[in-house]
Amino acid sequence: MSHSQRIRCMPFGGVGEFGKNMMVYTLGNDAVIVDCGMGFPAPGQHGVDLVIPDISALKTMGLTLHALLLTHGHEDHIGAVPFLLPQLGGIPVYGTPVTLALVQSKLTEHHLKADLRPLSLEDEIPVGPFTVEAIPVTHSIMDAASIVVHTPLGAIVHTGDFRFDPSPVDGRPTPIHRFSRLGDRGVLLLASDSTNATRSGSCPSERSVAPALRQAIGGCKGKVIVTTFASNMFRIQQIIDAAVANGRSVALAGRSLDKNVGITRDLGRLNIPGGSLIDIKQIDALPDRELLIIATGSQGEWRAALARIAQNKFTGLRLGEGDLVIFSSSNIPGNERVIAGLFNHIYRRGARILHAGQAHLHVSGHAQAHELKMMMQLTRPRYFYPVHGEYRNLVEHQSLATAAGIPFERTVMAENGQMVVVDSKKIRRGDSFHAGAVFVDGMSRDELDDLVLRDRRTLADDGIIAVTVVLSRNEGTLLMTPELLARGVLHEDLSDDVLDKATDELAHYLRQQSKENLADLDQVTEDVRVWLRRWCKRHIKRRPMVLPVVVEV
């Protein structure tokens, strides 16, 4: 069988981790990319603002890249576009209206242009040797879609993030009959979202949070602040509806909310009764009980609106007794401590809190076990490939597949950097390829490498001692006592004494060296480093970074 008669799947991100989703599907040398997302730094990746896929390997594969296909507009699916699109040779980018509007906003911020093309939710479009079809799916952002890549071997169904909400807020349920029809025609491969594979049952409808929202808002006599994920316009719509039903006007606090609401209104996709949305600077004009503020910062982000409100640092808004803060959100793992700190600030203001642990104020956007099995039963794929999730999510999703009747040998477990090869006979793991991470410092937009991050970890844990040694070029002798400076190493009460002692002993050590030894500056530098590291280990039981500067004058 020729190579052109097999499909290779190359996960550059998002398989074996949460975030930076990016998948490449190839047939021979023809390829399409699905999604181009960013991730967030792990603890210990100091000073990193975001993480993007490392696509250096992709550039060496000699593939013809025909398109970047975007499933939806969440950061973990589009966040790397401005960083990576320039490296992809100006390929067209396909997406639904909300998705493209969010991408355009990013490109504008980065002063970039791109060939953005609408992704039809009805008609198939030709992309290289493939035809591509998009099926709208319900998710926690508007205009999400599954991507179907039709190949000579059959259809690849890449679900993207999805769930089955039979009564979504915008009246656009997932047309499950289309997945069923694909199944009738024959699906080669289902690559499906594993995020909530660990959760049993189905997720309640997005609409189901409305009663708790209305009740909480109705019971408050002061201001109401609601925080949620800024990209979830279904939630925003329901919060606005609940505010209006309770005779409250709505103001937005936070840049990302302004941006998302603006984009969605421009597309005519939000329903805001006339006059009910007011400028955050105009809230003084209204009594507390006629006011509801939607604020960014549900994850405790310290620069977001809610954190500033909670510390009374938000101009024009004072939180106090009688006010209510509603968390219409979940806690993203890793944020628990900082969210608890935010709660403390809000309580210190005297305000009350209602969160999703106490009332039905949040639902997830990802399919749970029942829904995931339903996707398998609709599409009836020949092969199954769990994507989007950490290993534990993938393996649970694989178990669901076998429970749903897909033979184990027709499933595959493969993480980032591990090719999956599919032909008409079998699915198997293929070659490995490099699919690392690039660490981005958001302010300067520079990339950071592993070496920088390793240095930062050492500096963070043990600090640094800089040591300056000045030698005479002519005589090969020490011209002055070495100069030692420490930062982040020892308590200031101890630091001077310890450094004085180290300085004396280092001077003694260097004075004992022969002229020949002192002639080689590189060697002296290394000797000083080793000597001081050993001294620190022995005398202060620490391993600070040692930075020796040895100069001749």
Add this chain to the structure above:
Amino acid sequence: MSHSQRIRCMPFGGVGEFGKNMMVYTLGNDAVIVDCGMGFPAPGQHGVDLVIPDISALKTMGLTLHALLLTHGHEDHIGAVPFLLPQLGGIPVYGTPVTLALVQSKLTEHHLKADLRPLSLEDEIPVGPFTVEAIPVTHSIMDAASIVVHTPLGAIVHTGDFRFDPSPVDGRPTPIHRFSRLGDRGVLLLASDSTNATRSGSCPSERSVAPALRQAIGGCKGKVIVTTFASNMFRIQQIIDAAVANGRSVALAGRSLDKNVGITRDLGRLNIPGGSLIDIKQIDALPDRELLIIATGSQGEWRAALARIAQNKFTGLRLGEGDLVIFSSSNIPGNERVIAGLFNHIYRRGARILHAGQAHLHVSGHAQAHELKMMMQLTRPRYFYPVHGEYRNLVEHQSLATAAGIPFERTVMAENGQMVVVDSKKIRRGDSFHAGAVFVDGMSRDELDDLVLRDRRTLADDGIIAVTVVLSRNEGTLLMTPELLARGVLHEDLSDDVLDKATDELAHYLRQQSKENLADLDQVTEDVRVWLRRWCKRHIKRRPMVLPVVVEV
């Protein structure tokens, strides 16, 4: 009213935070201390292993300290004893048998001696002008007690960590009639555990986890690993019982488990059927299905037994298909991501996981809303003071008190460093005092100060540039081009070019300086620092630490 007729409560830790619990109660100049615990570092407190109360203020108050009274043996109540007891002037330390055995073990590790005295659970003991009574309470460690300090103004009931478990594993329920009798005699102040004030209802009995444990173990055909908190001997007893009921022998993996089980067995408080506890080195002798291993590391601690088992780095034990890992534990906030990482490792081995999110495998050791109100209704205190918890927990606990009928003005909200003053007429906040934190590096046991931690944060986020400038003493001129070295600042591909540019411009800047300007070394040092900081901000949009060394030769 004389000063001796009022009680002052001085929280040195644990009020407004979780951890490092330490309270001082005074009558005139006479004082007792309740608990002396340690805390854990917050994110950003780099290289800190543990945190202890800063008692420098206590030493300047001129108090006569009569005793340290320990409620129970958890680290957040006894962990600072070896660090602070030497500063407390050899005062006697009172505790119940398990508590004292745990303290003794710590003192031995630190080569310290102390005057340890048994805390009777029946008789009152005289301590200075007070009499002290201890009432056993149920908690997630054996031998926990509430401390009652009888004063001329009435009794102070300091609950310590407690819950009301009517059917505890050791058959020693909290004798609630004794709290009721205290109420009959008149309780001045109730200082009560706020940890679970945010949770409604009551906590199920510790015994309630037994069925799920037995069922899970019974359903496994391979090895079973159970992880839990190493100090909870009630849980360990139930795990052993469930193992034996399923025909499995038990081995312990992890030092803290060995220590805790050893101490508890020596006190005759564990019931282990003969031969059912085997050495971890002997597990090869048994088939997998006759084996259960209790392992430390439920919080994902990377050096603990479970993390090593999950990575197949634990000598003599290979985790694989058919094995089951049971998490009989909760996730301590902040540990979610590292625990998720541990799950991934276990799944990679092919083993299954069962955790408390899926089955009833864990209960908390802290009283919830109903139990907390019950404590108020038993003791009927004149004044109420919520302790042990962050602000959000304290304020919720205060709400429970008013809901339980305690007038709001008889409650107090006061965090660490804020005295509470109680007399027969009222409760109020008194003076503030210094109650900071001392950061301890566990390896060297040195203290770290805020300055060190601030430096480490800067180093972690932005790295460091060390710059060496050598001037001629006689001529006041630059003797060589400045030497710049960076660590943790920039990607290695960029670093050299950027540093070369900065070096050139700095040399140019310095050569333009007059001899007079270059004569003052301190001034030159400061100038170089300011110049380079500005240069970095402008050219690389970063703020690394700048460490200038300016020397004359």
